Amino acid sequence: MAVVPDSAGLLAATRAIVGDVTEARFGVAVSGGPDSMALLDLAAGAFPGRTAAATVDHGLRPESASEAAMVGRWCGERSIPHTILHPATAVTGNVQNWARAQRYALLEDWRASSGIDWIMTAHHADDQLETMLMRLNRGAGVGGLAGVRARSGQVIRPLLGMRKAALLDYGRTHNLPFVSDPSNDDPRFDRAALRSVLEPVAWLDRAAAGRSAAALGEADAALQWTAEELAARHVSADGDGWVLDRTDLPRELLRRLLLLMLVRGAPLLVPRGESIDRALAMAGAGKKCSLGDWVLEGGVRWSLRPAPRRR
Numbered sequence: 001m002a003v004v005p006d007s008a009g010l011l012a013a014t015r016a017i018v019g020d021v022t023e024a025r026f027g028v029a030v031s032g033g034p035d036s037m038a039l040l041d042l043a044a045g046a047f048p049g050r051t052a053a054a055t056v057d058h059g060l061r062p063e064s065a066s067e068a069a070m071v072g073r074w075c076g077e078r079s080i081p082h083t084i085l086h087p088a089t090a091v092t093g094n095v096q097n098w099a100r101a102q103r104y105a106l107l108e109d110w111r112a113s114s115g116i117d118w119i120m121t122a123h124h125a126d127d128q129l130e131t132m133l134m135r136l137n138r139g140a141g142v143g144g145l146a147g148v149r150a151r152s153g154q155v156i157r158p159l160l161g162m163r164k165a166a167l168l169d170y171g172r173t174h175n176l177p178f179v180s181d182p183s184n185d186d187p188r189f190d191r192a193a194l195r196s197v198l199e200p201v202a203w204l205d206r207a208a209a210g211r212s213a214a215a216l217g218e219a220d221a222a223l224q225w226t227a228e229e230l231a232a233r234h235v236s237a238d239g240d241g242w243v244l245d246r247t248d249l250p251r252e253l254l255r256r257l258l259l260l261m262l263v264r265g266a267p268l269l270v271p272r273g274e275s276i277d278r279a280l281a282m283a284g285a286g287k288k289c290s291l292g293d294w295v296l297e298g299g300v301r302w303s304l305r306p307a308p309r310r311r
Contacts, residue, residue, distance in 0.1 A: 013159070025051075
């Protein structure tokens with residue numbers, strides 16, 4: 001049975017994520033699309049007087065300023081505080097990655113300066129399935145296949161159990177204004193191309209995929225907790241490096257322990273999955289392997305040390 005959006009459902013979903021919401025203030029990230037406009041309307045009903053909205057205008061399309069203004073007008077008619085945020089830096093590198101990083105940084109600054117407890121985003125069940133499949137195609141592990149998390153820091157996503165079609169119907173039924181971002185249908189973007197393929201596949205159960213993602217998220221958290229407990233007992237500083245004195249562990253735990261050692265020694269180093277796989281194989285065979293500017297040496301104990309400087 002399809003889940004129908006309503007403020008009571010949003011309230012229950014939010015409580016399930018953060019617990020007591022009696023006095024909490026919520027900020028809704030609103031692009032002006034149907035999903036985020038539905039979320040804003042639902043949040044205003046669930047948390048009257050405790051909801052604010054923010055729209056990030058990346059300036060990537062000529063229409064973005066008028067779209068942000070449309071959200072502002074709708075909020076003004078309902079006495080919902082609304083803020084338009086602009087990136088302070090120009091586009092660099094991958095446009096979508098830049099936009100995402102800017103968006104979350106701006107929203108966090110707004111949250112902190114406005115006395116807001118939680119930021120809500122309108123990620124839904126269809127987004128979750130798309131994310132899982134994209135990451136599966138890239139060879140992701142447990143953590144990656146957990147998809148979009150219901151909570152990441154102060155950002156929460158209470159609509160992950162909701163279908164996009166239901167949110168669109170809600171917006172139309174409640175006469176909510178909304179806009180459509182053409183990039184959402186642009187096949188040059190991986191997500192848009194995948195979405196067009198998934199759209200007609202009726203047998204795919206988005207809600208079931210969401211439950212799988214949540215289960216994988218819990219498994220990922222349990223594995224990370226176990227790795228951190230093991231690190232407290234078996235990882236120690238050794239000069240300018242680190243030593244792991246227990247290596248008779250399942251490969252996934254060894255992978256996480258190695259990553260913890262790398263975070264301690266080189267927090268800016270983010271090795272690719274293939275690099276970690278190769279390092280684990282070589283260390284397991286008692287060999288040495290380079291990871292950026294660090295050298296991992298295997299054997300009964302594993303050591304991670306800075307690579308010797310080149311002359």
